[in-house]
Amino acid sequence: MMDILNALIILGNYIIIPALTYGSQLALGALGVTLIYGILRFSNFAHTELMAFGTTITIFLTWALQNAGVSIAPLPTALIALPFGILATVTLVLATDHLTFRHYRKVKAKPLTFMIVSIGLMFFIGGLVRLIIGSKDQIFSDGARFIFSARAFKKFTGFDEGLALKTSQGITIIITIIAVTALFAFLNRTRIGTAMRAYSDNENLALLSGINPERVVMITWMLTAVLATLAGVLYGLDKSFKPFIYMQLLLPIFASAIVGGLGSPLGAIAGGYLIAFSEVAITFAYKKFFGYLLPDALAPESLWQILNTEYKFAVSFVILVIVLLIRPQGIFKGKSI
Amino acid sequence: MKKLLFAAMATTALSLSMSASAADIKIGILLGFTGPIESLTPDMAAGAELAMKEVSTSGLLLNGSTLTPVRGDSTCADAAAAGAAAERMITADKVSAIMGADCSTVTTAVLQNVALPNGTVMISPSATTPALSDIEDNGVFFRTAPSDARQGQVLAQVMIDRGVKSAALTYTKSDYGKGLADSIQSNFEALGGKVTISASHEDGKGDYSAEVAALSQAGGDVLIVAGYLDQGGKGIIQSSLDAGAFETFVLPDGMVGDSLPAAIGADLNGSYGTLPQSDSPGAATFDGMAEKAGFKNGPYAATSYDAAALIALAMQAAKSSDSNVFKSHVFAVANQPGEKIYPGELSKGLKILQSGGSIDYVGASDVELIGPGESAGRFAEIVIENQKISTVSYR
Numbered sequence: 114m115m116d117i118l119n120a121l122i123i124l125g126n127y128i129i130i131p132a133l134t135y136g137s138q139l140a141l142g143a144l145g146v147t148l149i150y151g152i153l154r155f156s157n158f159a160h161t162e163l164m165a166f167g168t169t170i171t172i173f174l175t176w177a178l179q180n181a182g183v184s185i186a187p188l189p190t191a192l193i194a195l196p197f198g199i200l201a202t203v204t205l206v207l208a209t210d211h212l213t214f215r216h217y218r219k220v221k222a223k224p225l226t227f228m229i230v231s232i233g234l235m236f237f238i239g240g241l242v243r244l245i246i247g248s249k250d251q252i253f254s255d256g257a258r259f260i261f262s263a264r265a266f267k268k269f270t271g272f273d274e275g276l277a278l279k280t281s282q283g284i285t286i287i288i289t290i291i292a293v294t295a296l297f298a299f300l301n302r303t304r305i306g307t308a309m310r311a312y313s314d315n316e317n318l319a320l321l322s323g324i325n326p327e328r329v330v331m332i333t334w335m336l337t338a339v340l341a342t343l344a345g346v347l348y349g350l351d352k353s354f355k356p357f358i359y360m361q362l363l364l365p366i367f368a369s370a371i372v373g374g375l376g377s378p379l380g381a382i383a384g385g386y387l388i389a390f391s392e393v394a395i396t397f398a399y400k401k402f403f404g405y406l407l408p409d410a411l412a413p414e415s416l417w418q419i420l421n422t423e424y425k426f427a428v429s430f431v432i433l434v435i436v437l438l439i440r441p442q443g444i445f446k447g448k449s450i
Numbered sequence: 451m452k453k454l455l456f457a458a459m460a461t462t463a464l465s466l467s468m469s470a471s472a473a474d475i476k477i478g479i480l481l482g483f484t485g486p487i488e489s490l491t492p493d494m495a496a497g498a499e500l501a502m503k504e505v506s507t508s509g510l511l512l513n514g515s516t517l518t519p520v521r522g523d524s525t526c527a528d529a530a531a532a533g534a535a536a537e538r539m540i541t542a543d544k545v546s547a548i549m550g551a552d553c554s555t556v557t558t559a560v561l562q563n564v565a566l567p568n569g570t571v572m573i574s575p576s577a578t579t580p581a582l583s584d585i586e587d588n589g590v591f592f593r594t595a596p597s598d599a600r601q602g603q604v605l606a607q608v609m610i611d612r613g614v615k616s617a618a619l620t621y622t623k624s625d626y627g628k629g630l631a632d633s634i635q636s637n638f639e640a641l642g643g644k645v646t647i648s649a650s651h652e653d654g655k656g657d658y659s660a661e662v663a664a665l666s667q668a669g670g671d672v673l674i675v676a677g678y679l680d681q682g683g684k685g686i687i688q689s690s691l692d693a694g695a696f697e698t699f700v701l702p703d704g705m706v707g708d709s710l711p712a713a714i715g716a717d718l719n720g721s722y723g724t725l726p727q728s729d730s731p732g733a734a735t736f737d738g739m740a741e742k743a744g745f746k747n748g749p750y751a752a753t754s755y756d757a758a759a760l761i762a763l764a765m766q767a768a769k770s771s772d773s774n775v776f777k778s779h780v781f782a783v784a785n786q787p788g789e790k791i792y793p794g795e796l797s798k799g800l801k802i803l804q805s806g807g808s809i810d811y812v813g814a815s816d817v818e819l820i821g822p823g824e825s826a827g828r829f830a831e832i833v834i835e836n837q838k839i840s841t842v843s844y845r
Contacts, residue, residue: 126693126694127659127662127667127693128663131657131659132659252713262694263694277692348656352656353656353685357654358654358655361656362656393660396661396663397660398663400668416664421649422664423649
């Protein structure tokens with residue numbers, strides 16, 4: 114019995130908790146991408162730079178608060194700064210939409226044009242972020258590091274294996290649950306949420322029934338900004354903030370959104386967790402795990418690793434290729450691309 | 451430059467008038483004055499030229515011959531450009547030997563394509579790849595920098611001495627990381643240790659939980675991190691500590707720096723590693739000499755000085771500036787037996803050799819040539835205590 118529990122703790126500590134955290138961060142990012150795709154009908158490549166921008170503003174405010182001696186320990190100070198980061202990001206997206214995308218909506222440009230514009234914005238916002246905070250690593254987490262550490266867990270329970278839960282991991286999972294619940298309530302229960310879904314389903318029909326398209330677009334951008342800042346700040350709290358790393362998140366986030374089904378919010382969440390879990394679970398070495406489960410005589414000598422960690426990134430691509438081949442519209446029927 | 455040229459011309463004129471057989475010997479300085487290490491090369495070249503000037507002004511080399519530096523750009527990265535620069539040095543400028551090249555890739559290319567066919571002696575101050583140890587060189591190639599293989603040997607010994615029986619190993623995905631990791635693994639296993647897993651990690655990523663998960667399951671007393679401290683190496687250590695996977699980390703030179711304990715905090719205390727560094731009195735002397743000459747004793751400046759000095763001393767011992775003759779004397783002047791020669795004492799060394807004595811050139815970087823003509827290298831064993839790096843001993 115002890116052995117089975119030890120084996121489960123290994124899975125919990127090295128696969129379930131890290132993947133749940135990483136998956137939540139990807140899911141929040143993918144939700145923003147999928148909302149823009151579903152309603153504005155283009156792939157927004159500037160999304161991870163929006164995450165970086167929101168995080169940058171939050172970091173500056175966090176530093177200011179820390180200097181002023183404000184603290185909500187054991188929780189990180191960044192949580193107080195977060196709403197202001199969101200506000201700044203909302204302002205930025207509304208301004209960029211007003212200055213760029215609005216014009217192309219007016220001339221009824223093709224989705225491809227929108228996508229190219231978003232690439233331009235990606236470079237612009239990326240440059241802005243580096244101008245403000247520089248290209249170096251920034252650490253801004255404070256408060257208690259662990260809810261419980263591996264050592265404390267071992268001491269408390271007497272198990273051979275440790276289980277650690279970082280504060281940032283706990284916060285990520287809780288905030289993701291709250292944000293996703295609120296988003297679905299908004300989309301399904303409110304008038305404007307219904308209008309957004311109608312606009313996404315059939316633009317012309319929605320316009321005929323008197324929906325104001327500019328209002329739908331504005332709300333969509335605001336939701337995207339909120340989700341992007343949340344994803345960015347949570348990722349930064351859990352790992353660290355570096356503009357280059359945020360830029361590289363574009364790939365797993367798009368993979369998550371596409372695997373789940375572009376345009377489907379539920380799909381974005383499922384995609385995020387699927388990508389995160391497969392990256393960790395497929396490259397995991399199951400030696401100790403089976404060592405606990407199997408009788409001593411059968412205990413594995415080798416690592417029992419399906420794939421070397423070098424191929425971590427290949428995993429998300431393989432999943433992406435398989436999904437696109439077998440079910441191009443994604444797991445949850447999104448818009449086919 | 452103008453001043454230097456003038457000085458060189460003046461000394462040349464002087465020495466010509468002194469002795470009939472005195473000559474102006476040209477030495478190539480092949481370094482990456484442009485490219486990835488362009489910030490290091492000015493000090494390296496200054497170090498080499500300082501040694502040449504010291505030799506020239508002494509008037510003792512080969513009946514009062516002088517050394518004149520000829521600079522060439524190795525670019526550090528472009529093997530074709532480096533080869534062309536070396537070719538020009540040898541055919542047009544008629545250099546007798548080359549102090550260079552610098553980076554491992556271009557050094558290998560220049561050696562194979564230019565120095566070896568022309569039979570020109572080449573002493574590199576900074577190429578560290580283990581691959582250069584067993585390359586076919588016909589005795590013309592030496593280096594005053596230690597091979598990364600040597601660091602693996604030292605690090606493995608440090609671990610064994612600390613009672614480590616098994617270790618997990620992760621390295622940054624590059625020639626440096628792979629070469630160093632292979633060397634650590636083979637040496638550690640030769641000493642009876644066990645490497646449970648050797649897995650690479652990529653720099654510039656945010657999430658290392660998958661890497662740490664695999665490493666932790668393979669297990670081991672310690673985790674060896676052959677990476678860079680401001681890159682993936684830091685991420686790996688942070689994730690390992692968070693998950694409770696490892697508590698002690700072994701840190702090769704790329705991981706030793708003040709920013710690491712500052713970023714990780716008290717959890718890093720007790721981790722240890724190695725760093726190429728010498729405790730020889732020559733290093734301190736060279737510091738002062740560099741300051742007086744107006745350059746900084748930066749990375750590889752000392753080994754550059756030593757490389758140039760070795761060329762001159764070997765010529766003196768062989769009584770010839772012909773590469774084919776003096777190449778066999780490099781070992782003798784660099785190693786025991788003989789009088790120890792420190793930086794600033796080149797004239798003393800030249801005099802002893804002139805009178806048929808023997809010397810043991812120690813120089814600024816504690817030169818001791820081993821096996822395939824490379825520096826044995828001195829390494830400092832460091833440990834992290836109270837979030838500070840402190841040196842335990844030199845090996």
